[in-house]
Amino acid sequence: MKKNLLTLVLSGTIAFTCSPYVLAKNVATIQSNTDYSQLVTKRQVVDHLLDEAVKAFKSPARISHAGFTAKMPSNMEVVTNRLLEAYKLEPYRTDLLISAANAQIYNKNVDKAIELFQQALSVAPEDVDLHAYLAVWQHFKGNQAESNKHMKVLAKLNKGKASDIKHIFDTVDSVVSTPLKIKAEKGLLEDRGAIVTLGYALNPDGSMHEILIERLMTTLKLAKENPDALIILTGGVPKNNKTEGKLMADWLVGKGINPNRIIEENYATSTVGNALFSSYALARHKIKHATIISSASHVRRGQTLFEIASWQTGPQNITFDTVSYPDKPLEQLKQVSDSELLGIYRDALRTYGMWSYRSYPLESR
Structure with a gap:
């Protein structure tokens, strides 16, 4: 029963509202014939989908190479799909789109992430974090005009945040332009x-x-x-x-x-x-x-x-x-790869304090 109702809910064939007249007319029948434990509400479906997203996110399928510890791409696809299914049921939840977009960043699909960030922005056009994300990932893709457009809006909405994102750009540029070395410079560690x-x-x-x-x-x-x-x-x-x-x-x-x-x-x-x-x-x-x-x-x-x-x-x-x-x-x-640069920007935003996943119970910096 639950499985069938879950399928119906996701396919949009169950209506969750009815007129007071219809409700009053059928209340006796509902009270006498319906087992409430078998009902699946829209909220319950969303909770179920988010629980599945959390399970995929926390699954032990982890990889580690050169210090990179993250989820397997297949895990991130499951996370993304569950979040987007939940969003169809609760389309005011822009947090679900943001979380799904960041799952795609982990999946190295920046184009899809940008698409999801922009979808969220169409619902919340003055969201500071969305403009910050889009400024960063358009910059990463080399779409500087688009990045500048979001930086300009960001500066109007929150000048301090715009300054911080610029600081992140400058920090990344400085680090990736510094040659790697396997020997230490003398004297740097002598004083504290x-x-x-x-x-x-x-x-x-x-x-x-x-x-x-x-x-x-x-x-x-x-x-x-x-x-x-x-x-x-x-x-x-x-x-x-x-x-x-x-x-x-x-x-x-x-x-x-x-x-x-x-x-x-x-x-x-x-x-x-x-x-x-x-x-x-x-x-x-x-x-x-x-x-x-x-x-x-x-x-x-x-x-x-x-x-x-x-x-x-x-x-x-x-x-x-x-x-x-x-x-x-x-x-x-010698030349930083796109994959390495993506990891740098992704984790720079997390270190700065922008949470990747913000859809309870899937919350992670």
Whole structure:
């Protein structure tokens, strides 16, 4: 019965309103013959669809390469479809369109995401976030005239937000134009410096992946060259009751690094989390300069997010640079790819505070 009613609701063949006369005429029949537990309301259907979206979003189908931990594209298609089905039933819910659009960003289908953002904008033409999203993704696509159009509207609606988006553009441009390097510059960490090593997904048995060990080898060398530098180890996706932060700390201590130099950050589950949680440690210790260590194909995203996180939390005037473990030849990574740039912009917006998913119970920064 429920399944049949669910199908009817989604196909639009059930009317959810009736006149008072019809209701009064049939009330006795309804009371005597209908099992209310079998009724499926429009709200219940939407809740069911969103629950399915959450299940797809939280499914264990995760991938990890070069530090990228995200949902499989097939998962994001399920998320998008369920959100759009819910939107058909509740067309005032622009949050559902925004969440679906961001699911398509994760799916690397920027054109579809832009289409959904514009659909939402037709309902809410003065929505500040929608103009911000469209300014960023039109900029990413190289449609500068369209991006400028949304920036102009954004400046009228919220001058501060427009300034922030411009700051994000400038930060990304600066980071991606800086050449990658595998050796540290001397002297940068001498005065209140910190080394920040980004975690990498552990093996299923809780052991460290080879890539994470290579990042630690790079960290160990830099730590020995800069004995006064603080060391922040960030990563908290648990595997077999172990976290990256804890295992990294144990590894470095086993190689002779003083544990008093080390701060374990065992809560971050993404690069966004790495930046947000670690930035507070940088602020607390009034760090002047931090060197970020990660894989070469991931480190530019890491630096961008740390720049944005620290821009908001402090310390003021902190500077960053990076040292890469060359998971790929640096010559191949000299020019940032569209895929890498998409990840940089997507996570820059999240770090800045624009939630990707805002449709309860599917809520995620």
